[in-house]
Amino acid sequence: MSTEEREDIPLHIPDAPFRPGDIPVFEEWTWTPQDLTKPDIECDADETYDHSRGLIRVLDDEGMASGEWDPKLTYSELLQGLKHMVRLRIFDDRMMKMQRTGKLSFYMQSLGEECIAIAQTMALNEQDWIFPTYRQPGAQFVRGRSMVSMICHCIGNVEDNVKGRQMPVHYTYKKGRYISVSSPVGTQFSQAVGVAMASKYKKLDEVTITWIGEGASAEGDYHYGLNFASVFKAPVILNVVNNHWAISTHYNVASGSANFASRGLAYGIPCFRVDGNDFLALYSVTKWARERANSGLGATHIEILTYRAGAHSSSDDPSRYRPSNEHEFWPGGDPIERLKQHLIKNYEWSEDRHLELEKDIDEEVIVAYKEAIKYGDLANGPYPSSDTIFTEVYEKVPWHLQEQWDEMKKWSVD
Amino acid sequence: MVQSVNSALSNMLEKDENIILFGEDIGYFGGVFRTSDGLQKKFGKHRVFDSPLSEGGIAATAFGMGINGLRPVVEIQFADYIFPAYDQIVNEIAKVRHRSGGEFWCPVTFRTPAGGGIRGGHHHSQSPESQFTHTPGLKVVYCSTPYNSKGLLISAIESNDPVIFFEPKRCYRGPFYGDPHNVPTWKNHPESEVPESHYKIPLGQARVAMEGNDCTVIAWGTMVHVAEQAIKDSGLSCDLIDLQTLIPWDKETIINSVKKTGRCVIVHEAPKTSGFGSELAASIQERCFYSLESPIIRVAGWDTPFPHTTEWDYMPSPPRIAAAIKKTQEE
Numbered sequence A: 001m002s003t004e005e006r007e008d009i010p011l012h013i014p015d016a017p018f019r020p021g022d023i024p025v026f027e028e029w030t031w032t033p034q035d036l037t038k039p040d041i042e043c044d045a046d047e048t049y050d051h052s053r054g055l056i057r058v059l060d061d062e063g064m065a066s067g068e069w070d071p072k073l074t075y076s077e078l079l080q081g082l083k084h085m086v087r088l089r090i091f092d093d094r095m096m097k098m099q100r101t102g103k104l105s106f107y108m109q110s111l112g113e114e115c116i117a118i119a120q121t122m123a124l125n126e127q128d129w130i131f132p133t134y135r136q137p138g139a140q141f142v143r144g145r146s147m148v149s150m151i152c153h154c155i156g157n158v159e160d161n162v163k164g165r166q167m168p169v170h171y172t173y174k175k176g177r178y179i180s181v182s183s184p185v186g187t188q189f190s191q192a193v194g195v196a197m198a199s200k201y202k203k204l205d206e207v208t209i210t211w212i213g214e215g216a217s218a219e220g221d222y223h224y225g226l227n228f229a230s231v232f233k234a235p236v237i238l239n240v241v242n243n244h245w246a247i248s249t250h251y252n253v254a255s256g257s258a259n260f261a262s263r264g265l266a267y268g269i270p271c272f273r274v275d276g277n278d279f280l281a282l283y284s285v286t287k288w289a290r291e292r293a294n295s296g297l298g299a300t301h302i303e304i305l306t307y308r309a310g311a312h313s314s315s316d317d318p319s320r321y322r323p324s325n326e327h328e329f330w331p332g333g334d335p336i337e338r339l340k341q342h343l344i345k346n347y348e349w350s351e352d353r354h355l356e357l358e359k360d361i362d363e364e365v366i367v368a369y370k371e372a373i374k375y376g377d378l379a380n381g382p383y384p385s386s387d388t389i390f391t392e393v394y395e396k397v398p399w400h401l402q403e404q405w406d407e408m409k410k411w412s413v414d
Numbered sequence B: 001m002v003q004s005v006n007s008a009l010s011n012m013l014e015k016d017e018n019i020i021l022f023g024e025d026i027g028y029f030g031g032v033f034r035t036s037d038g039l040q041k042k043f044g045k046h047r048v049f050d051s052p053l054s055e056g057g058i059a060a061t062a063f064g065m066g067i068n069g070l071r072p073v074v075e076i077q078f079a080d081y082i083f084p085a086y087d088q089i090v091n092e093i094a095k096v097r098h099r100s101g102g103e104f105w106c107p108v109t110f111r112t113p114a115g116g117g118i119r120g121g122h123h124h125s126q127s128p129e130s131q132f133t134h135t136p137g138l139k140v141v142y143c144s145t146p147y148n149s150k151g152l153l154i155s156a157i158e159s160n161d162p163v164i165f166f167e168p169k170r171c172y173r174g175p176f177y178g179d180p181h182n183v184p185t186w187k188n189h190p191e192s193e194v195p196e197s198h199y200k201i202p203l204g205q206a207r208v209a210m211e212g213n214d215c216t217v218i219a220w221g222t223m224v225h226v227a228e229q230a231i232k233d234s235g236l237s238c239d240l241i242d243l244q245t246l247i248p249w250d251k252e253t254i255i256n257s258v259k260k261t262g263r264c265v266i267v268h269e270a271p272k273t274s275g276f277g278s279e280l281a282a283s284i285q286e287r288c289f290y291s292l293e294s295p296i297i298r299v300a301g302w303d304t305p306f307p308h309t310t311e312w313d314y315m316p317s318p319p320r321i322a323a324a325i326k327k328t329q330e331e
Helices: A045-053 A075-100 A114-122 A138-142 A147-155 A187-203 A218-233 A261-267 A279-294 A335-346 A351-374 A398-410 B002-015 B039-043 B055-065 B083-093 B127-133 B146-158 B223-234 B253-263 B276-291 B316-327
Strands: A129-131 A206-213 A236-242 A273-275 A300-306 B021-023 B048-050 B071-075 B109-114 B139-142 B165-167 B207-210 B214-221 B238-241 B245-247 B266-272 B298-302
Touching: A045 A261, A045 A273, A075 A114, A075 A138, A075 A147, A075 A279, A075 A335, A075 A351, A114 A138, A114 A187, A114 A206, A114 A236, A114 A279, A114 A335, A129 A187, A187 A206, A187 A218, A187 A236, A206 A218, A206 B316, A218 A261, A218 B207, A236 A261, A236 A273, A236 B083, A261 A273, A261 A300, A273 A279, A279 A300, A279 A335, A335 A351, A335 B055, A398 B316, B002 B021, B002 B039, B002 B146, B021 B055, B039 B048, B055 B071, B055 B083, B083 B127, B109 B146, B127 B139, B127 B165, B127 B245, B127 B266, B127 B276, B139 B146, B146 B165, B207 B223, B214 B223, B214 B253, B223 B238, B223 B266, B223 B316, B238 B253, B253 B276, B266 B276, B266 B316
Parallel strands: A129 A206, A206 A236, A236 A300, A273 A300, B021 B048, B021 B071, B071 B109, B109 B165, B139 B165, B214 B238, B214 B266, B266 B298
Antiparallel strands: B139 B245, B207 B238
């Protein structure tokens, strides 16, 4: 059988709205902190329809907090959040410099997205599990990991807790229940659901949080995760970080719908879309989701709307595929600036104090960096021993690996 | 090699309008290694486009397009990322011709950068060829130079069978002789001259990169260049066979060489156990047992995950390979 050819509308091939040379024009945000109520944690998924199509905000454009979602945090809690965010930004800046001078092989910064992991981890309990993407390293600051230890991992030196085995930014921090990302992105999303199922099976007061990029939400892992979480009512918080870009791929190519949040509704999971640069809104929604999860009511699905202000990684040059100043046109602003303004307008904070904070943290980062490179940098070593290639492949080294290990020692260049 | 791959893709897009290219970041951006740079502009976004980040989705839709008359050439950004597509490749694409009684087939080419040497850690360095040589229905190709990357890629795309086409990413911009501090470009390399027009290197044909009588050294991908250095360092005269196509491999070239030299070393960077070297060693001894003067030696990556900071102790190095070549001379 042959099909007749006809004149037709061609196959739809999506593209990014703006490319280098274009002047980006974003629609103005009309969402306000008054738009959306805070539903009961026992609500049906369908009751969150408006929450998935709108945008949950607490901070308005002037830096004032209002609405039902205001978590009413204390000044010291807010200040703690601000400090962690500033710490992450300055840390990232230093790591990018180290990468450029050959002291690390690679780096990925969280620029413009610092708020997410920090606000959300602060809203959790310390026994809760964290399954991040590579742009949530900030959770480790909240969980108390030392900066020196983080830098040693990124270098892959002799003090790297994963023994130089992984690329930079693939942090493992068991004490903080923080699991390593995997470069084949997205795998963490459904794994997190399994952790949550185990917590429930063991009758433990634990919730798991996980994130996935909007780009990686095209992977099967995302859909497996939603389905298992729905079927087993797992105590898990499922976040899609929509930062507009997956390397060069605009979110238009990740989904045919510009809304990622409401995907969970079809699974019977409550869905929220949240202003991802609003510390207070993120904190509040996460608290809600934790309470729901911990009450045996299952998962919450959250789209975090933000913008990847920096390059995908140190290997990427975004000026090849998007206007280099696109993020300045994006209406969501900068997460640090927005919380800073809120603190200045409502508390004893000021531009001078903020500058002082930046100076102190810069000093803290330099001290940490200097200590870390004492244990070796990528350009000059020392590196972990090559024996680490063979250890922890299995619980005990089998004979065939032992033979290869002995052989390797004859040729080792370390 | 980036340009030669690009040139092959360009020639084929020009030649056959049923050929389409898709994959992650390959459209407007031209791919993270720049291999499809400029092709969307030249051929339009209906011929060259970005896919969602979904290797399983890429493979499954390539299957559908393939049986409906298109000839998709898809990129899996790193060979390490191919595993979400594994089910679609192994159970569907590889077997559709056979299980449909020959009624359907799927002429898709999977291009994917593979191998180590770029400080990529275990998820940007693996060389998973033997996961596919063990799958009936797939052809498996591993290029090593600008010249053979183009000629082999054109043959792969024109093949009516599905092909997994590995590109050694360490060699995109120049050969690698085993010394990370020595970073030559392809300039002046004998295999760097690439015609602009369409040409083919048949699948199933190896390349004799060096000739000699003391030992047969078989390698593919980056290891061809590392083995070349090792042969020079050993001071011996060897046949260096760049296998080029792993399935189906070039029986005549290898058997004739081993019958001539009586000795054989097989080099690959993938783990030793169940690596393609095991298949070659077994087949060679079945066919050349009475010509062999010494045991066949495999020099391979260790049976461990690929490391990050210590990768130079993982990948076969010229001294390791040279020692193996010398050892074949002892008996």
